[in-house]
Amino acid sequence: MLKKLKFKKPDTKNSFVTYGLLLVTFAIVKILFEAGKLSYMIKDLLVPLCVYAILAVSLNLTVGILGELSLGQAGFMCVGAYSGALFSNLLEEAIPQVLIRFPLAMIVGGICAAIFGILIGIPVLRLRGDYLAIVTLAFGEIIKNIFASVYLGLDANGFHVSMKTASDLNMDLDGEMLINGALGLNGTPRDSNFTIAFIVLFITTIVAYNFVNSRTGRAVMSIRDNRIASESVGINVTKYKLITFALTAFFAGVAGSLYSHNFSTLQASKFDYNLSILVLVFVVLGGIGSIRGSIVASILLTLIPELLRGSIGKYRMLIYAVILIVMMIVNNGDYFINLKEKISVKFSSKFKKTKKEVV
Amino acid sequence: MALLEVKNLGITFGGLKAVDNFNLTLEKGALYGLIGPNGAGKTTVFNLLTGVYKPTTGTFLLDGKELKGKKPADINKAGIARTFQNIRLFKNLSVLENVKVGLHNGMKYSTVAGIFRLPSFFKTEKKMDEKALELLKVFELDESADTLASNLPYGKQRKLEIARAIATNPKLLLLDEPAAGMNPNETNELMETIRFVRDHFDLTVLVIEHDMSLVSGICEEITVLNFGTELAKGKTDEVLKNPEVVKAYLGQ
Numbered sequence: 321m322l323k324k325l326k327f328k329k330p331d332t333k334n335s336f337v338t339y340g341l342l343l344v345t346f347a348i349v350k351i352l353f354e355a356g357k358l359s360y361m362i363k364d365l366l367v368p369l370c371v372y373a374i375l376a377v378s379l380n381l382t383v384g385i386l387g388e389l390s391l392g393q394a395g396f397m398c399v400g401a402y403s404g405a406l407f408s409n410l411l412e413e414a415i416p417q418v419l420i421r422f423p424l425a426m427i428v429g430g431i432c433a434a435i436f437g438i439l440i441g442i443p444v445l446r447l448r449g450d451y452l453a454i455v456t457l458a459f460g461e462i463i464k465n466i467f468a469s470v471y472l473g474l475d476a477n478g479f480h481v482s483m484k485t486a487s488d489l490n491m492d493l494d495g496e497m498l499i500n501g502a503l504g505l506n507g508t509p510r511d512s513n514f515t516i517a518f519i520v521l522f523i524t525t526i527v528a529y530n531f532v533n534s535r536t537g538r539a540v541m542s543i544r545d546n547r548i549a550s551e552s553v554g555i556n557v558t559k560y561k562l563i564t565f566a567l568t569a570f571f572a573g574v575a576g577s578l579y580s581h582n583f584s585t586l587q588a589s590k591f592d593y594n595l596s597i598l599v600l601v602f603v604v605l606g607g608i609g610s611i612r613g614s615i616v617a618s619i620l621l622t623l624i625p626e627l628l629r630g631s632i633g634k635y636r637m638l639i640y641a642v643i644l645i646v647m648m649i650v651n652n653g654d655y656f657i658n659l660k661e662k663i664s665v666k667f668s669s670k671f672k673k674t675k676k677e678v679v
Numbered sequence: 680m681a682l683l684e685v686k687n688l689g690i691t692f693g694g695l696k697a698v699d700n701f702n703l704t705l706e707k708g709a710l711y712g713l714i715g716p717n718g719a720g721k722t723t724v725f726n727l728l729t730g731v732y733k734p735t736t737g738t739f740l741l742d743g744k745e746l747k748g749k750k751p752a753d754i755n756k757a758g759i760a761r762t763f764q765n766i767r768l769f770k771n772l773s774v775l776e777n778v779k780v781g782l783h784n785g786m787k788y789s790t791v792a793g794i795f796r797l798p799s800f801f802k803t804e805k806k807m808d809e810k811a812l813e814l815l816k817v818f819e820l821d822e823s824a825d826t827l828a829s830n831l832p833y834g835k836q837r838k839l840e841i842a843r844a845i846a847t848n849p850k851l852l853l854l855d856e857p858a859a860g861m862n863p864n865e866t867n868e869l870m871e872t873i874r875f876v877r878d879h880f881d882l883t884v885l886v887i888e889h890d891m892s893l894v895s896g897i898c899e900e901i902t903v904l905n906f907g908t909e910l911a912k913g914k915t916d917e918v919l920k921n922p923e924v925v926k927a928y929l930g931q
Contacts, residue, residue, distance in 0.1 A: 527794050534793025535783060542769045542780040549767035552729060553847050554755035554784045563790060
C-alpha cells in the first residue's frame with residue numbers, strides 16, 4: 321500500500337522553514353497565553369498538542385523514511401509514560417529541581433521505550449507491509465495490557481511486584497503503592513508545561529531532519545526505495561531498520577513521559593490502538609515523509625474536533641470525517657499535486673529572478 | 680592468482696537445475712562476457728555471485744577469499760558490485776544521493792554525529808559530495824546531480840546504476856545487460872565508458888549482454904550459457920563462430 325505513494329523528501333532548506341514556522345507559532349501562542357487571551361480548553365490542549373506532534377514526527381521516520389507501517393506507537397508511548405512517571409515518583413524528593421528531574425524522566429522514558437523498540441523490532445522487522453502493521457498493533461496492545469495488570473509497591477523491604485491483585489504484594493502497611501493495576505499510576509508531579517513541551521517538540525523536529533539528511537538517513541531511504549539494490553551496495557538492512565525503529569520508539573517514549581507529567585493520574589487504557597491509528601492518520605494526511613506536514617496535521621486534527629464542540633457539537637465527528645477526506649484528496653489527489661507543483665515552480669522562478677536582480 | 684574463481688557453481692529451484700556446474704576464472708583487469716538465450720541462467724549466475732541466492736553446489740572465491748553463503752551486503756563489502764537488468768535505483772532520492780548511498784561504507788561517520796551535526800558530519804559529507812560529483816562527471820551526469828533519479832531518461836538511469844556500483848569501490852563489477860534499450864549511438868558511448876572505468880578504477884568487469892556489437896566490441900573472452908550449462912567458452916570471435924552457439928541463439 322505504501323509503495324504506491326509518492327514520498328516527500330525533507331531537505332535542509334525545508335527544515336529551516338519548519339524551524340521558523342515553529343518558533344513563530346510558539347511566540348504567538350506564548351504571547352496570547354501570557355495576555356490571558358486563551359480559553360481554558362485551549363490551555364489544556366497545548367501540551368497534548370505538542371505530544372501528538374512529537375508522536376507524529378517520530379512515527380514519520382518509520383512510515384515515511386523507512387517505508388514500513390507501524391501501529392505500535394501507543395505501546396511505546398505507554399512504556400515511556402510509565403517509566404518516566406515512575407522515575408519522577410521515586411526521585412521526587414531526591415531531585416527537587418524540576419528542570420533537572422523532568423528532562424531526566426523524559427530521557428529515561430525514551431530509553432526504556434527504545435529498548436522495547438529494539439526487542440520488538442528484532443523479530444518484527446523481518447516482516448514487511450501489512451504483516452508488520454498487524455504484528456506491531458498486537459505488540460502495542462500486549463504492552464498496554466501488561467501495564468494495565470501490573471501492581472508495584474515499595475516498602476521498607478524493597479519493591480514488590482504482582483500481576484494479580486494488590487493484596488498479593490504482601491507489603492508492609494506503611495508501604496507505598498506505585499502502580500495500581502488498571503487504576504494506574506497516581507501522584508506524578510505535574511512538571512509538564514507548554515514551554516517545555518514545545519522545546520521537546522523543537523528538538524524532536526531538529527533530530528528528525530538531521531537524521532533524514534545524514535548518511536544514516538540516506539541508507540534508510542535507500543532501503544525504502546529498493547531493498548535489493550540497497551543490499552547490493554553494502555547496506556546492512558536489518559541494522560538500519562532497527563536504528564529507525566528504535567529512534568521512533570525513543571521519541572514515542574519521550575512523548576509518553578511528557579504526557580504522563582501533564583496529568584497526576586495515568587492509566588494504561590489510554591494507550592490503545594485508537595491512539596496508534598490516530599497518529600498514523602496524522603502522518604498520512606500530513607503527507608508521508610513530510611515532517612512539517614506531520615506537525616501541521618497533528619495540530620489541526622487535534623484542534624478541529626475540540627473547537628467544534630460548541631453549538632454544532634452534535635455533528636462534530638461528521639464534520640471531522642469530512643475534513644479527513646478533504647485533506648486526503650488535497651494531499652494525494654493528482655490534480656492538487658500538480659497544482660502545488662505549478663505554484664511552487666512559479667514561486668521559485670520568481671525568487672530566482674529577484675535574486676539575480678540583487679546580484 | 681586469479682581475481683575471481685568460480686568452481687562448480689550450481690543452484691536448483693525445486694527440481695529445476697537453473698545453473699549447473701558453472702566454472703569461471705577471471706584474471707585481474709579482464710573484461711569478460713556472459714551470453715546466452717533468454718532463460719539460460721545468466722542473471723541467476725549474477726544472483727549467486729552477489730548472494731541474492733545461496734548456491735546448492737559449488738563455491739566461489741574473490742581474491743582467494745571464499746564468499747559462498749555470505750549476505751549480499753557483505754559480498755559487496757568484500758568487493759563485488761553489480762547493476763540490475765530491470766533498473767533498481769533509489770527513485771525518491773536525487774542522482775547525487777544515489778551515488779552517496781554507494782559511498783556509504785567507504786566514507787563513514789556515526790549516526791550520532793549525523794543527528795547532532797558534529798564536525799565529522801560536515802567534513803565527511805563534503806568529501807562525499809566531491810567524490811560523488813567526480814564519479815558523476817565520468818558518466819556525464821554531473822549536470823543532473825540534483826534531479827530525482829526517477830526523472831532521468833532511461834539511458835542515464837543505466838549509467839547512474841553503474842556509477843552507484845563503482846562508488847562502493849569494488850574489485851569486480853557485474854553489469855547485467857547495460858545496453859538494454861539503448862540505441863546504437865548510446866551503445867557505442869557505453870562501450871567507451873565501460874572500457875574507461877575498467878582502466879580508470881582498476882576494475883575487472885563481467886558483463887551479461889544480448890547486444891552482440893557490444894559483446895564483440897569490448898569483451899576479450901566470453902562464456903555462452905544454455906539451459907543453465909556452459910555451451911562454449913573462449914576468445915570472443917571464435918566462440919561467436921561456433922556452430923553450437925549459433926544454433927542455440929538462432930534455432931535450427
